[in-house]
Amino acid sequence: MQPEQIKDSLTHYQTEAYTLRRQLHQIPERGFQEFKTQAFIMNYLEGLGLKPEKIIDTGVVAFIPGNGVIHETIAFRSDMDGLDGTEDTGLDCPSRHEGMMHACGHDGHMTMLLIFAKFLVEHPGLIPRDILLVFQPAEEGPGGAKPMVESGVFDRFDVSAIFGTHLFPFIKEGVVATAPGPIIAMTSEFYIDILGKSGHAANPDQCVDAIVASADYISSLQKIISRTLNPRAEALLSVGTIEGGTRMNVVADKVSLSGTVRSFDEEIQREMKTRMVEMARGIEIMYGCTIKIRFDDMYPPVKNNPELYEKVWPVLDEHKQIFEKQMIAEDFAMYGKKIPALFMGLGTGNEEKGFTNGLHSPKFNFDEKVLLSGVEAYCRIAMNEKAYKA
The missing domain is CATH 3.30.70.360 (Alpha-Beta Plaits)
Structure with a gap:
């Protein structure tokens, strides 16, 4: 499969992405209390024939071997936790946990990683390197990335680089944005x-x-x-x-x-x-x-590794732009202190659909179709013929 064929191949997963996001949207949980979310993720990955493992109480990691052409392992991270707040999205699948909601897109982030896992399993031999999926708790606080690093999991799997994506309403729907150097405060x-x-x-x-x-x-x-x-x-x-x-x-x-x-x-x-x-x-x-x-x-700045950026930017599709620095915070920064890291933004903004509310707003929402653009970016990165190991 050529990179340009990925988009068409991923349309097969649209209905499942829609369903997964809405199931996860209903069970938001506080940091390090994501037990229902963890069980959901473990069950889905086990259903794919993978052997996920629990880590730092409520986190999950899953290893997917590649075809061995490139001898390295790269990781992809999703956060898992929800936020305190009363939902006002109008969705027909609102939060079932009173006073909690997924107001920062983490339900979408998890969905992207789960669909990415299914794509990899259903296309064995396509990826030239090993993949580690990282489902991290407590991004909103007190910060799950640091204990994830301290767990030794990246040493155990000899991870050479890690990638992450966040949904952002200030970026046009479907656009992937990134840049070298510091991008998040x-x-x-x-x-x-x-x-x-x-x-x-x-x-x-x-x-x-x-x-x-x-x-x-x-x-x-x-x-x-x-x-x-x-x-x-x-x-x-x-x-x-x-x-x-x-x-x-x-x-x-x-x-x-x-x-x-x-x-x-x-x-x-x-x-x-x-x-x-x-x-x-x-x-x-x-x-x-x-x-x-x-x-x-709290968190140090998110600094994208310049060498990773140079390798990733050419393989992203034409719907990309340079990420404009944001004064928000993200504990993905902790990974960059351990291994080369690259953080990307995936646009959800669409005025016609009414998807303009900011992160942490009780009205924050997005079209699930955009999630396949994030999965496509992951596939393109994973399929890149250039090694990410320094």
Whole structure:
């Protein structure tokens, strides 16, 4: 089979892709609690004659041998978990788990990998290299990629490269997008307590007003991007929550803030966090308050391996484009610290069909037909005659 014949061959799987996605859509589960999802995946793969294995509690991996022409193993990853939220998609197969939904396309990601598995099984001898399918839990948090790497599975199967795809509504339906270097931001969450001294609002001189101090501090934080970093730096700092005060006529003795710091460069990330601490010391001196800051570093930036990109870009079909950097976060980044990795976006955006709602929206939805474009990309990568091993 030639690469250009893959698209026609995959039309045979359209109905199954539709069914699989909708079955998975109904059972969203939190990270490391994906037991129903794991059972579904294991059952499907075993039905294909494969021998999947459970890993890191709720994950799954499955090995599919190639024809041995190229002596290497490459991996393809899908995330598995759902999100907290009440679905408002209008689908006739909504989530059966109250307060949970697949609002980030992971049901589609799993479907692509399952259909890819079936294609490989039904076309033995077509793929010149061994394939490892990776179904990873907890992408939304606390992060399943790191324990997946630490499990040793990539050493055990001697994996030389890993590929992943995410559905994105800001990309036109059916278009595959990727680029070399950093494409998804790293993220750090911050939690700040500003501690003052309470008292009656009629006697502010006898108090330390945490609300006034927090207002000045928040205003100062916004200047880190515009006045501390290089103007060419790609970064953001956002305060997402603020909570403080008890009564309208009582000076608040505590204000709590939380937010996120994001960039594509680890040194820039460190610089922003350092500046936040330095500004806090200044506010403490100015107002006589105490500021406590805690940072939770989440995922590093997703950096596509340039050599992998150079080998993959020519084999993708004509419906492709350069991926524009996004300030979202993705724990696929952890794989790139272990082995060469390439992350791609698959477009789901279609205004005529109404598929324009963003990721994590209760209305996020897509046409299942687009999933075969992702499977086709996987097939083209797997069939590539160039070795991915460095």
